[in-house]
Amino acid sequence: MSQAGFVEATCPVCAHTVAAPFFDGGAQPLATLGWPASATEAQGMARHPHDFVQCPRCTHVWNHSFRYDAVPYRDAPNRMFNNGTIWKGHLAESCELLVRRMPANPVLVEIGCGEGHFLRALAGACGGEGRILGFDPSTHPETGQGFEFHARLFDPLADTPRFAPDAVVIRHVLEHLTDPAALLEKLAWGASQVDKPVWLFAESPCIDRVFATDRLADFFYEHVSHFTTDSFRTLMERSGDVFELAHGYDGEVVYALVRLGVPAAAQARAAEAQAFRRRSDASRREIARQLDALAASGELTAIWGGTGKGAAFMHQFGVDAARFPLVVDSDPGKVGTHVPGAGQQIQFRDVLKTRPVKVLIIPTQWRAADIVREMRAAGIAAERILIEHEGRLIDFERDPHPYR
Structure with a gap:
């Protein structure tokens, strides 16, 4: 903790990097996933720090010292038992909120379905039609009854397009x-x-009442995150358009119905990145082909620059020391060292005066004009000077490019 009383911690909701100390509950055992079989085992349970901080930007509260591997999620079921009339009414209202947005025969997925009571309620609200899937790494006798169960974590990038759900429940x-x-x-x-x-229905406990009542039983180790209405809204807005955000069970839970989506500008940037990836793959193949042809021609070739971008160029395109042994640089500090990964010894540029080359490759296009001027001033010449541009090696002096 700093002298100002703040904590360097990245908020799991909004990524703000400074938090305020909120609640120090000391070291306590697991509260809901320990499942001790005896009094002795219960009293001897491992203790974990309750070190809760709050984000001053989005108001989220979380355990700054939480370790995920301290909780046996795969070994013990996370049961939330509430058979009360008010709770049952809340579940029915949640089902109705989601089902009225669904087409006929919907595909519904629940992430972390537990024993599946909500999925079974959803299936009933849909009239038993559609495809109902639950994902959870832990299982117990009721899991999978009345729906299609997958005993694993849900992979959102792969499984969402694979199963094409109409709604995802968390x-x-x-x-x-x-x-x-x-x-x-x-x-x-x-x-x-x-x-x-694709709709998202998400629900979590809400700690708004904590601030008015100072109650502390809300805070236990298995709940690393504690959502306020504001922090829950902030999180939901990161996943799409929030159509409804409200409270249930007398304000003790907060839920949202979100149409999942990515802003058009972000999708466009992703498409541009994917297009660059395709072009870069083609560029690597084409320039490697050109270098193969250059090596096969027997024309003496030098590369100007053996570290940084020069070394990166050699890594990307397979410029090995056997076929391209001559690497030069005008920086005396680099002379006598070797190209990382490739191994050529870097020589001073003046070696090209006594050992003229037909082809000089300059990997740093943006410095090519300066290097050419330096060559001329030093009395160094080459028949062709090549740079990388638009997926090919081109002639610096004859071909069009923006680096003159």
């Missing part, structure tokens, strides 16, 4: 995640690959 899961924003953003990108609307 109830009482986000508070267990160290990086809930990553899950929702990946869901949004996965949904962008589906040719229909």
Whole structure:
């Protein structure tokens, strides 16, 4: 902690990097996923730090010292038992909120479905039609009854386009995640690959009442995140258009209905990145082909620059020491060292006066004009000077390019 009383910590909701100390509950055992079999085992349980901080930007509260591997999620079921009339009414209202947005025979996915009581309620609200899928790494006897169960984590980037759901449900899961924003953003990108609307129904405990009552029983180790209304809204807005955000069960839970999606500008940038990837693959093949032809021609070739971008050029295009042994530089500090990875010894540029080359390759296009002037001033010449441009090696002095 700094002298000012703040904590260097990245908010799992909005990525703000400074937090304020919020609640120090000391070291406590697991509260809901320990499942001790005896009093002795219960009293001897490992203790974990309750070191809660709050984000001053989005108001989110989380355990700054939480370690995910301290919680046996795969070994013990995370049961949330509430058989009360008010709770049952809330579940029915949640089902209705989602189902009224669904087409006939919908595909519904729940991430972290537990024993599946909500999925079974959804299936009933849909009249038993459609495809109902649940994902959870832990299982118990009721899991999978009445729906299609997958005993694993849901992969949002791969599974969303694979199963093409009409809706994804995440109830009482986000508070267990160290990086809930990553899950929702990946869901949004996965949904962008589906040719229909994909809805998200998310729900989590809400701690708004904590601030008015100072109650502390809300805070236990398995819940790394504690959402306020503001921080929950901030998180939902990272996944798409929020159509509804409200509270249930007397304000103790906050839920949202979101149409998953990615802003058009972000999708355009992603498409541009993918297009660059395709062009770069083609460029590597083409320039490697040109270098193969150059090596096969027997023309003496030198490369100007053996570190940084010069070395990167040689790595990208397979410029090995056997075929291209001559590497020069005008920086005396680099002379006598060797090209990282490739191994050529870097020589001073003046070696080209006594050992003239037919072809000189300058990997740093943006410095090529200065290097050519330096060559002329030093009395160094080459029949062709090549630079990389638009996926090919081109002639610096004859071909069109922006580096003159």
